Amino acid sequence: MNLKRWIQDKIGIGENRDKLALLEKRIAALATLEQWALPEVLPIPQPLVERAWSDTLSTLDLPEAWGTSPKAIHRSDPMFRYPFQVHGGDALKVLSEYYGTGAEAAWRLQSVAPKVERILDFGGGYGRVGRFLSAAFPGAKRLVSDPKPSAVDFQIKHFGALSDDQQPVDLIFAGSVFTHLPEAEFKGTLRSLLGRLTRTGTLVLTLHEFQSQRFAFHPYTEESALRELEDVLSEDVYGSVYCSESFWRDTLSSVDGSWTYTILPERFGGTQAYLVVKAG
Numbered sequence: 001m002n003l004k005r006w007i008q009d010k011i012g013i014g015e016n017r018d019k020l021a022l023l024e025k026r027i028a029a030l031a032t033l034e035q036w037a038l039p040e041v042l043p044i045p046q047p048l049v050e051r052a053w054s055d056t057l058s059t060l061d062l063p064e065a066w067g068t069s070p071k072a073i074h075r076s077d078p079m080f081r082y083p084f085q086v087h088g089g090d091a092l093k094v095l096s097e098y099y100g101t102g103a104e105a106a107w108r109l110q111s112v113a114p115k116v117e118r119i120l121d122f123g124g125g126y127g128r129v130g131r132f133l134s135a136a137f138p139g140a141k142r143l144v145s146d147p148k149p150s151a152v153d154f155q156i157k158h159f160g161a162l163s164d165d166q167q168p169v170d171l172i173f174a175g176s177v178f179t180h181l182p183e184a185e186f187k188g189t190l191r192s193l194l195g196r197l198t199r200t201g202t203l204v205l206t207l208h209e210f211q212s213q214r215f216a217f218h219p220y221t222e223e224s225a226l227r228e229l230e231d232v233l234s235e236d237v238y239g240s241v242y243c244s245e246s247f248w249r250d251t252l253s254s255v256d257g258s259w260t261y262t263i264l265p266e267r268f269g270g271t272q273a274y275l276v277v278k279a280g
């Protein structure tokens with residue numbers, strides 16, 4: 001009997017159950033209080049930022065001019081905050097991955113579509129990639145859209161992006177956006193983005209590796225793990241999405257016009273596939 005109670009307490013279904021629920025609430029309240037006190041740009045110690053930054057530039061062997069890209073990270077950027085939580089506050093590791101993922105994606109976009117005048121960073125969030133777009137495409141107009149007003153404002157204020165004017169664009173990047181949309185939204189968004197492209201335009205989007213199940217939507221994301229952030233999205237409109245290649249092909253072929261896609265050998269953030277979609 002004692003052993004049974006001991007096991008129950010250990011796994012949180014005995015006496016500890018209420019204590020764990022209380023602790024969870026206490027942490028959530030403290031996280032919200034802490035969030036209120038944070039400045040818009042996270043006050044990350046400069047030496048850490050500089051070290052992660054120079055690691056990124058040298059690992060990717062980027063041109064020197066990329067070094068002047070802006071480094072500021074928004075307090076509510078889940079792309080930084082979630083890995084920071086998962087890695088228990090290992091700032092250097094998380095910063096290096098954050099800057100590395102953004103710079104590598106911008107570099108990839110430049111190699112896919114080197115001559116563009118208007119780019120849309122669709123679902124661009126707080127600019128993990130957006131901060132590098134002026135280095136990758138000097139002279140191009142960089143538009144940003146995102147359901148989070150604080151994210152769009154941040155990219156306009158700190159990275160010189162422009163608010164989306166809904167006019168045609170030569171290149172759209174949707175990095176880790178389709179990996180989150182419910183099925184109807186996935187299909188509708190693909191249709192509307194392809195409708196925005198100029199005749200020779202390119203859409204680059206990322207997806208998880210294809211799986212055998214046609215379409216799966218799970219409600220758990222980085223957003224549901226960080227409810228204290230501002231403009232946080234609800235679980236019915238933003239989940240984790242996995243799909244099969246035949247679902248993807250059928251969805252693409254249901255869009256007006258004729259579209260082809262290629263999959264790059266590289267991976268976005270080390271895991272997601274880049275799909276490059278063009279007319280033809």
Ligand SMILES: C[S@@+](CC[C@H](N)C(=O)[O-])C[C@H]1O[C@@H](n2cnc3c(N)ncnc32)[C@H](O)[C@@H]1O
Nearest residue numbers: 079122123124125128129146147148175176177
């Ligand atoms: C995983 S984050 C990626 C952000 C950014 N692209 C990056 O790589 O850092 C997904 C982004 O998609 C945005 N988003 C969610 N639903 C969207 C929708 N229906 N249309 C466009 N963007 C959406 C979110 O607000 C969030 O900023």
